Amino acid sequence: MLDYNVRGGKLNRGLSVVDSYKLLKQGQDLTEKETFLSCALGWCIEWLQAYFLVLDDIMDNSVTRRGQPCWFRKPKVGMIAINDGILLRNHIHRILKKHFREMPYYVDLVDLFNEVEFQTACGQMIDLITTFDGEKDLSKYSLQIHRRIVEYKTAYYSFYLPVACALLMAGENLENHTDVKTVLVDMGIYFQVQDDYLDCFADPETLGKIGTDIEDFKCSWLVVKALERCSEEQTKILYENYGKAEPSNVAKVKALYKELDLEGAFMEYEKESYEKLTKLIEAHQSKAIQAVLKSFLAKIYKRQK
Ligand code: GPP
Ligand code: MG
Numbered sequence: 088m089l090d091y092n093v094r095g096g097k098l099n100r101g102l103s104v105v106d107s108y109k110l111l112k113q114g115q116d117l118t119e120k121e122t123f124l125s126c127a128l129g130w131c132i133e134w135l136q137a138y139f140l141v142l143d144d145i146m147d148n149s150v151t152r153r154g155q156p157c158w159f160r161k162p163k164v165g166m167i168a169i170n171d172g173i174l175l176r177n178h179i180h181r182i183l184k185k186h187f188r189e190m191p192y193y194v195d196l197v198d199l200f201n202e203v204e205f206q207t208a209c210g211q212m213i214d215l216i217t218t219f220d221g222e223k224d225l226s227k228y229s230l231q232i233h234r235r236i237v238e239y240k241t242a243y244y245s246f247y248l249p250v251a252c253a254l255l256m257a258g259e260n261l262e263n264h265t266d267v268k269t270v271l272v273d274m275g276i277y278f279q280v281q282d283d284y285l286d287c288f289a290d291p292e293t294l295g296k297i298g299t300d301i302e303d304f305k306c307s308w309l310v311v312k313a314l315e316r317c318s319e320e321q322t323k324i325l326y327e328n329y330g331k332a333e334p335s336n337v338a339k340v341k342a343l344y345k346e347l348d349l350e351g352a353f354m355e356y357e358k359e360s361y362e363k364l365t366k367l368i369e370a371h372q373s374k375a376i377q378a379v380l381k382s383f384l385a386k387i388y389k390r391q392k
């Protein structure tokens with residue numbers, strides 16, 4: 088179960104703990120213990136990610152993940168996957184206790200993981216209740232709602248958490264770094280817009296997962312942009328076909344996305360986001376923190392998977 092679900096990802100989040108910690112140490116070599124501890128924290132985030140993905144794939148009725156069937160789709164697994172998700176989660180705190188209990192920042196670390204998990208579950212809740220089957224209504228979808236969902240379901244655990252872990256290891260008080268959090272949350276929103284875009288436009292072979300956002304009636308960045316650009320006639324097509332599982336309905340939505348040049352809209356958004364984030368980063372007073380944020384942005388800019 089661990090080999091199947093924890094491995095096989097890009098390790099962006101986990102490696103960012105190690106990379107960020109190195110940059111915060113400004114070129115000093117890490118001791119063996121520091122390397123080990125930053126790796127251990129990186130793996131805690133990868134286990135957190137595995138836990139979220141195992142459960143998210145059940146909730147989103149997904150088919151594949153990281154180039155293989157979703158864990159719950161394995162004939163011998165099914166809904167046992169829910170308990171596996173819980174076990175993955177429990178191990179985070181076992182790893183923290185085993186390696187960090189003597190550290191002065193242990194309580195802050197435990198609190199950080201708990202808070203971020205809570206924020207993610209809240210984001211997942213809004214994601215799920217806006218798509219609730221009984222009240223499918225596209226007119227309630229807007230950029231504000233999209234932003235609220237993705238800030239909570241993605242940005243905190245994917246972007247703020249790795250850097251916050253590195254800051255705690257470096258002896259920093261997180262309350263003094265709310266400006267760093269703001270930039271990372273914006274970066275996380277950009278990352279989830281990419282995820283929404285790739286869900287429809289990437290090759291599933293490269294992406295490692297088959298998109299389900301159209302079928303699932305998700306408040307995706309694409310559908311929000313489409314609604315902004317649609318004529319009356321096109322709006323009708325969208326209302327009639329969005330959120331249905333039949334391939335012919337999905338194909339009509341995809342054809343409409345092409346007609347509306349959402350690929351172009353995304354390219355433009357990507358360029359603007361990159362410029363905006365770069366400016367925000369360069370305004371930060373600390374060069375070490377600038378380097379941390381820039382290296383994270385470089386990892387995701389124009390990603391294909
Ligand atoms: C990504 O949404 C968000 C998560 C994986 C958080 C899940 C949170 C839980 C509390 C279970 P997504 O559904 O767009 O991701 P993907 O496209 O990878 O399925
Ligand atoms: Mg999903």
Ligand code: MG
Binds near residue numbers: 143
């Ligand atoms: Mg989801």
Ligand code: MG
Binds near residue numbers: 282283286
């Ligand atoms: Mg997605």
